[in-house]
Amino acid sequence: MEESERRYQELIQTSPAPINLFNTSGEIIWGNDAVLALLGIDSQQELIGRSIFEFVHSDDQYTAESELMEVINEKQSSGPTLMRLTPVEGQDRTIRVATAPGQYQGDDIGQAVVIDITELNQTRAELKQEREFIETALNTIEDVFYVIDTAGNLEQWNDALIEVSGYTPEEVQTIDVEDFFIEEHTDRVSESISRAFVDGSDTIEALVQTKSGEQIPYEFRKQRLVKGYSVMGLVGIGRNISQQKSWEQHLKAVDHLLQHQFRNQLNIIRGNVDLLAAQSADADGQQITAIHESVDKMLSIFNGHKNITTQILRKDNRKQMDIVAIIDELLAEFQERYPHAELSLSSPDSVLVIAVPYIEQALHELIWNALKHNTAESPEVTITIDAETTPRKIYLTDNGPLISRHEYAFIENPETLDSTSHPTGLGLWAANIAVMSSRGSFTIEESTKNGNKIIIELPAPVNSWKE
Numbered sequence: 440m441e442e443s444e445r446r447y448q449e450l451i452q453t454s455p456a457p458i459n460l461f462n463t464s465g466e467i468i469w470g471n472d473a474v475l476a477l478l479g480i481d482s483q484q485e486l487i488g489r490s491i492f493e494f495v496h497s498d499d500q501y502t503a504e505s506e507l508m509e510v511i512n513e514k515q516s517s518g519p520t521l522m523r524l525t526p527v528e529g530q531d532r533t534i535r536v537a538t539a540p541g542q543y544q545g546d547d548i549g550q551a552v553v554i555d556i557t558e559l560n561q562t563r564a565e566l567k568q569e570r571e572f573i574e575t576a577l578n579t580i581e582d583v584f585y586v587i588d589t590a591g592n593l594e595q596w597n598d599a600l601i602e603v604s605g606y607t608p609e610e611v612q613t614i615d616v617e618d619f620f621i622e623e624h625t626d627r628v629s630e631s632i633s634r635a636f637v638d639g640s641d642t643i644e645a646l647v648q649t650k651s652g653e654q655i656p657y658e659f660r661k662q663r664l665v666k667g668y669s670v671m672g673l674v675g676i677g678r679n680i681s682q683q684k685s686w687e688q689h690l691k692a693v694d695h696l697l698q699h700q701f702r703n704q705l706n707i708i709r710g711n712v713d714l715l716a717a718q719s720a721d722a723d724g725q726q727i728t729a730i731h732e733s734v735d736k737m738l739s740i741f742n743g744h745k746n747i748t749t750q751i752l753r754k755d756n757r758k759q760m761d762i763v764a765i766i767d768e769l770l771a772e773f774q775e776r777y778p779h780a781e782l783s784l785s786s787p788d789s790v791l792v793i794a795v796p797y798i799e800q801a802l803h804e805l806i807w808n809a810l811k812h813n814t815a816e817s818p819e820v821t822i823t824i825d826a827e828t829t830p831r832k833i834y835l836t837d838n839g840p841l842i843s844r845h846e847y848a849f850i851e852n853p854e855t856l857d858s859t860s861h862p863t864g865l866g867l868w869a870a871n872i873a874v875m876s877s878r879g880s881f882t883i884e885e886s887t888k889n890g891n892k893i894i895i896e897l898p899a900p901v902n903s904w905k906e
Contacts, residue, residue, distance in 0.1 A: 454471055455473060456554060458471050458552050458553070459471075459474050462547075463548075463549075465503075466491075468548065477524070477553065478494055479527040479528035495522065496523035496525050498523070506518065507549060511547065511549055522534060533560050534555055534557075536554075580597070583596070583600045585676075591632055593611060596611065600677075604647070605649045616632065617629055621647075621648045621654060635675075640663065641661055642658065644657070645659065655681060658678050659676070662674055757793050757876075758794075759900050760791070761790065763784070763787065766824075769802055770822070780810055780818040780819070781819045782820050784821075784824075785821070787824070790826045792831050792899060793897065793900060794873075798874070801874065802870075804869065804870055810839075814840060821834075822834065829899050831898075832894060833894070834893075835895070836890060836891065837890060841889065850881065874897070882895075
């Protein structure tokens with residue numbers, strides 16, 4: 440028996456869990472080192488003889504007393520029970536304690552095994568606060584947030600889905616994803632979900648049909664959700680594009696109107712002027728030239744508008760391209776047209792960027808403007824590409840007259856546009872739109888002497904980033 444008790448005492452002494460032995464009145468007769476650490480006591484001598492109730496929080500005294508009676512009098516185990524302890528030093532601790540009857544040196548005792556869950560509770564509270572914060576943030580945004588499981592069912596969503604659809608949370612749980620859309624778009628929605636699982640992401644525009652029958656155009660972007668090597672589902676955002684669709688329709692209507700009326704009317708004016716000049720020997724050549732120049736200017740503005748409209752209406756079509764090869768071809772073209780000009784390119788043999796296809800036309804327009812407005816005897820256009828930066832930087836400099844600030848001030852601040860302060864053409868704005876659509880930046884540096892400097896920044900492919 441003595442050997443058995445010795446082994447038992449060695450076992451509980453080395454246990455990382457606090458283990459406490461107490462007599463029928465609750466007086467402590469022994470505790471391991473983990474108990475000393477939990478209660479903030481330095482030695483066994485300081486521990487033994489003290490009442491367990493001395494360390495139990497006042498709110499939990501009744502619970503502790505009831506468990507003592509159950510263990511000592513009824514010889515029944517109790518717990519695990521949640522309660523708080525008040526150590527000699529430090530803050531209160533939250534524990535779970537399991538108590539059982541036992542024998543020690545021939546006497547009835549109670550033995551308690553304690554698990555300190557203070558840090559665990561704190562972690563749980565922090566996680567709960569974090570979850571509540573995220574849920575509040577998701578419920579604050581106007582866009583629809585959603586998670587789709589691997590079976591294609593809605594798993595989570597924010598309040599915006601309820602507000603837009605008109606369904607209750609209970610109804611949403613029973614509705615297939617495709618049933619939120621008009622019947623003509625359900626197949627497209629299913630295909631989009633499948634593509635996102637296969638390709639990793641997908642974007643689709645579709646008409647949402649609410650519970651009341653309203654139809655709302657939405658754009659849904661979704662991304663594959665992965666944990667470790669396991670696909671958990673899809674996470675995405677749905678955005679109401681009603682206003683965007685209205686703008687697109689307006690732009691298309693104005694574009695067609697200008698294309699079929701504005702251009703045609705200008706060509707009629709030019710044709711009639713030429714006809715009158717041919718029929719009248721007294722026609723003023725300067726006036727005819729002025730009319731031609733005005734017509735050409737208006738047609739140039741229309742072409743700028745056409746290019747901008749095309750870019751705005753086109754979906755994201757960025758792609759990887761070698762910007763050096765593009766500029767090389769442009770400079771070769773302009774060298775033939777302007778043989779007296781000095782055109783140069785300083786760059787590596789190849790520099791990859793991500794941009795929209797229209798970036799080539801934008802660079803063409805910038806180089807052409809730098810040459811046609813240049814009054815120097817020997818026009819110069821120098822292009823330098825810095826491939827060591829991310830994003831990549833393209834510097835275009837010339838020795839021509841300064842670009843008037845009112846031609847580009849609205850690029851930096853659109854609010855500067857008014858009836859008396861606006862550009863005379865759309866070339867710079869079209870170039871800026873091309874760069875912005877490429878997710879880059881477009882800057883014209885101010886100068887106090889002749890010569891202009893335009894800085895274009897374009898994204899680099901991810902696999903070409905330098906560590």
